[in-house]
Amino acid sequence: MSDPTRATLDALNGTDVHLRHVCRARDATDRVGPRHFLHAGPPIALADIPGPMRGGIIAGLLLEKEAGSVAEAEAIIDHGEVSISPCHDAGAVGAMAGIVTPNTPVVVAETAGGLRTFSPLNEGIGGAMRYGSYDEGTLARLRWLGDVLAPALDEAVEHSDPIDLVALVAEGLRRGDDCHNRLVATTATLLVTLTPGLLRSRLDREDLAEVVAFVAGNGHFALPFAISAAKAVTLAASGVEGSPVVTAMAGNGREFGIRVSGLGDRWFTVAAPVGDPVLVEGATLDDVTPTMGDSMIAETAGFGALAMTAAPAIMSFVGGDMALAQEITRRMRTLCAGTSRRLLIPAEDFLGTPLGIDVHRVRALGVEPVINNGLAHREPGRGRVGAGITSIPIEPFVAASEALTEETERRR
Amino acid sequence: MSDPTRATLDALNGTDVHLRHVCRARDATDRVGPRHFLHAGPPIALADIPGPMRGGIIAGLLLEKEAGSVAEAEAIIDHGEVSISPCHDAGAVGAMAGIVTPNTPVVVAETAGGLRTFSPLNEGIGGAMRYGSYDEGTLARLRWLGDVLAPALDEAVEHSDPIDLVALVAEGLRRGDDCHNRLVATTATLLVTLTPGLLRSRLDREDLAEVVAFVAGNGHFALPFAISAAKAVTLAASGVEGSPVVTAMAGNGREFGIRVSGLGDRWFTVAAPVGDPVLVEGATLDDVTPTMGDSMIAETAGFGALAMTAAPAIMSFVGGDMALAQEITRRMRTLCAGTSRRLLIPAEDFLGTPLGIDVHRVRALGVEPVINNGLAHREPGRGRVGAGITSIPIEPFVAASEALTEETERRR
Numbered sequence: 001m002s003d004p005t006r007a008t009l010d011a012l013n014g015t016d017v018h019l020r021h022v023c024r025a026r027d028a029t030d031r032v033g034p035r036h037f038l039h040a041g042p043p044i045a046l047a048d049i050p051g052p053m054r055g056g057i058i059a060g061l062l063l064e065k066e067a068g069s070v071a072e073a074e075a076i077i078d079h080g081e082v083s084i085s086p087c088h089d090a091g092a093v094g095a096m097a098g099i100v101t102p103n104t105p106v107v108v109a110e111t112a113g114g115l116r117t118f119s120p121l122n123e124g125i126g127g128a129m130r131y132g133s134y135d136e137g138t139l140a141r142l143r144w145l146g147d148v149l150a151p152a153l154d155e156a157v158e159h160s161d162p163i164d165l166v167a168l169v170a171e172g173l174r175r176g177d178d179c180h181n182r183l184v185a186t187t188a189t190l191l192v193t194l195t196p197g198l199l200r201s202r203l204d205r206e207d208l209a210e211v212v213a214f215v216a217g218n219g220h221f222a223l224p225f226a227i228s229a230a231k232a233v234t235l236a237a238s239g240v241e242g243s244p245v246v247t248a249m250a251g252n253g254r255e256f257g258i259r260v261s262g263l264g265d266r267w268f269t270v271a272a273p274v275g276d277p278v279l280v281e282g283a284t285l286d287d288v289t290p291t292m293g294d295s296m297i298a299e300t301a302g303f304g305a306l307a308m309t310a311a312p313a314i315m316s317f318v319g320g321d322m323a324l325a326q327e328i329t330r331r332m333r334t335l336c337a338g339t340s341r342r343l344l345i346p347a348e349d350f351l352g353t354p355l356g357i358d359v360h361r362v363r364a365l366g367v368e369p370v371i372n373n374g375l376a377h378r379e380p381g382r383g384r385v386g387a388g389i390t391s392i393p394i395e396p397f398v399a400a401s402e403a404l405t406e407e408t409e410r411r412r
Numbered sequence: 413m414s415d416p417t418r419a420t421l422d423a424l425n426g427t428d429v430h431l432r433h434v435c436r437a438r439d440a441t442d443r444v445g446p447r448h449f450l451h452a453g454p455p456i457a458l459a460d461i462p463g464p465m466r467g468g469i470i471a472g473l474l475l476e477k478e479a480g481s482v483a484e485a486e487a488i489i490d491h492g493e494v495s496i497s498p499c500h501d502a503g504a505v506g507a508m509a510g511i512v513t514p515n516t517p518v519v520v521a522e523t524a525g526g527l528r529t530f531s532p533l534n535e536g537i538g539g540a541m542r543y544g545s546y547d548e549g550t551l552a553r554l555r556w557l558g559d560v561l562a563p564a565l566d567e568a569v570e571h572s573d574p575i576d577l578v579a580l581v582a583e584g585l586r587r588g589d590d591c592h593n594r595l596v597a598t599t600a601t602l603l604v605t606l607t608p609g610l611l612r613s614r615l616d617r618e619d620l621a622e623v624v625a626f627v628a629g630n631g632h633f634a635l636p637f638a639i640s641a642a643k644a645v646t647l648a649a650s651g652v653e654g655s656p657v658v659t660a661m662a663g664n665g666r667e668f669g670i671r672v673s674g675l676g677d678r679w680f681t682v683a684a685p686v687g688d689p690v691l692v693e694g695a696t697l698d699d700v701t702p703t704m705g706d707s708m709i710a711e712t713a714g715f716g717a718l719a720m721t722a723a724p725a726i727m728s729f730v731g732g733d734m735a736l737a738q739e740i741t742r743r744m745r746t747l748c749a750g751t752s753r754r755l756l757i758p759a760e761d762f763l764g765t766p767l768g769i770d771v772h773r774v775r776a777l778g779v780e781p782v783i784n785n786g787l788a789h790r791e792p793g794r795g796r797v798g799a800g801i802t803s804i805p806i807e808p809f810v811a812a813s814e815a816l817t818e819e820t821e822r823r824r
Contacts, residue, residue, distance in 0.1 A: 346724035
């Protein structure tokens with residue numbers, strides 16, 4: 001193994017990440033403003049954004065009171081009077097559309113070395129900003145999350161022992177979650193950990209009961225906790241000269257892009273794949289927004305599809321059986337530079353998950369990496385239209401491998 | 413499959429069980445009194461009880477204020493001034509020593525048909541009555557469990573939607589627990605389910621925080637919930653004329669006994685096995701109380717060792733690897749009459765667990781059934797000395813098979 005690869009793996013394996021805050025995005029970053037929002041995936045022009053992202057921006061403009069009506073919000077977008085930039089450039093990761101505005105409630109993680117990352121709280125099922133909903137119910141819930149739930153959780157964090165987010169993911173894997181598409185056990189673990197602190201918060205009991213019931217009833221609540229940790233370890237692993245290890249994978253609904261440790265913030269992109277998802281009743285492939293979201297930072301950090309053998313229960317959700325789960329984890333072992341020392345798979349006799357997708361290996365083997373994927377309806381606010389195991393075309397990995405080789409040669 | 417076998421399986425598969433109460437044993441049964449306690453396993457003479465059971469009775473006499481000192485309690489036992497009978501005869505199951513006194517805090521389960529079962533609350537790690545501890549710390553915790561935790565949980569049950577205990581076990585299996593020796597995810601699930609109701613109880617916040625922290629910190633807390641459900645389904649499956657399906661397995665530290673559906677309350681026993689456990693540091697096999705406890709009702713009801721492939725994380729606790737887990741579940745499939753319709757194993761493509769150990773099959777194949785086992789130190793109050801996968805000698809299964817055959821012939 002080359003030294004840069006080893007250094008990157010050491011960072012992926014050795015970076016401790018703790019839960020720091022649950023707050024509004026404006027308290028976590030100066031990269032958002034009333035008219036500047038973050039979005040999922042590689043950069044995209046406002047004119048090109050897919051439906052759910054447009055809906056998310058409408059929701060954001062209403063939430064920020066920049067628009068008084070949907071029509072006003074649409075006009076602001078159409079006149080280019082709002083700007084957007086990738087979550088990843090702000091140290092953030094957003095599931096699905098990934099729209100982050102100043103008042104978006106977020107989870108903030110921090111590495112031992114002081115790197116901070118954040119991710120929007122999961123709004124649960126039904127209408128959600130991440131799917132581009134902007135109805136009053138969605139906005140009311142976002143306000144409640146920001147006004148009630150987030151401060152309560154933030155106080156709970158303060159009253160709790162430090163919460164190790166990598167350990168949370170590791171425990172989730174022991175409890176049958178992949179921590180990308182299945183987080184029901186991880187959510188219960190997180191809630192149980194935070195509840196004594198919640199009880200010591202200033203929140204009144206009825207609000208507390210509502211907060212607990214909301215978290216308990218939302219099987220994906222732990223997702224932003226898991227992926228903000230994943231972003232933190234991959235950020236710590238970024239910028240290692242010559243390293244071929246992938247440090248970000250993300251989609252904006254048009255393009256899917258990757259970043260590589262040795263190539264800084266440069267994106268290598270390809271048309272976002274749709275794959276062969278399990279669709280909800282009545283939906284067709286025409287209804288699907290191609291791969292969108294930053295949550296495949298999970299796979300970048302060694303969980304999600306890479307931990308499929310730890311989470312066989314997920315196969316009923318994404319389609320497939322245990323043999324396919326084994327095939328996927330096995331396939332990803334061939335594409336990864338190493339093995340996680342912290343994320344262990346009980347069903348593989350506690351072997352670590354594959355860790356650190358290596359663009360040179362993808363190029364050499366010509367094998368497509370896979371992610372666990374959720375897919376949004378292409379119209380704003382229609383919600384999840386499917387889920388599946390998605391193979392990512394090798395083109396951006398090959399391009400990154402070539403670019404890295406060129407750069408290495410140039411440096412000689 | 414014979415009609416009696418099918419009828420028994422239908423009862424094991426179809427009996428719904430809900431959490432009814434968390435209260436003191438005296439409010440759940442009239443089978444206990446200040447000088448009459450319940451114990452684990454088949455009947456045993458007071459003079460023959462193993463160390464942890466003696467310690468548990470001492471704890472019970474102190475808890476009931478029948479004795480003012482350990483010496484007085486010992487004298488009561490030595491003069492035969494206290495009597496004992498099996499938990500199983502009272503519709504109860506007790507882990508380890510299984511001593512139940514009027515003030516023992518218990519979980520009460522109830523079938524849709526009105527059968528009630530109960531099991532002592534798990535006291536957590538450290539000194540515990542189930543291991544025969546009778547120090548002041550153990551007694552104080554038992555009093556706190558009865559005075560504070562039990563009434564709070566009972567109120568929470570009242571304020572909650574009905575809690576389906578078979579579904580709790582099924583969910584546990586999806587979350588990597590076998591629900592006999594590993595219940596950490598199941599405990600979190602249970603706590604998350606009860607917390608909104610707890611918040612609506614009369615308990616003050618500091619007590620609530622203590623209750624939640626106690627449950628969250630006790631990975632076996634869900635055990636009595638799981639095994640009282642197992643007792644309920646096996647009770648519903650009992651008394652089917654001609655049925656060779658096992659309805660109870662239990663140890664008293666001297667003898668291990670089984671009951672069979674077609675043979676009523678009759679016990680078939682053998683010397684309790686020790687097996688080849690993973691011992692705690694410094695312990696030897698001489699320190700071990702042979703198999704003791706009623707918790708192998710789990711295996712009787714289709715989980716525990718029978719669900720080993722669902723719970724690979726447990727192998728590091730009981731010793732062994734994934735191949736052994738697969739071998740155990742496979743072995744138990746050959747000894748069971750059927751397959752669970754409710755307890756599904758994700759890693760086996762959602763195939764049900766083996767269900768209904770058939771004494772005729774054990775006799776015909778000569779293969780020993782296995783249980784996941786916890787083992788107590790032979791001295792009172794020394795706690796858990798080991799854990800392991802224990803093979804049960806076939807003698808009681810063979811004897812029951814022969815008895816059933818004889819009885820069937822007699823009826824002709």
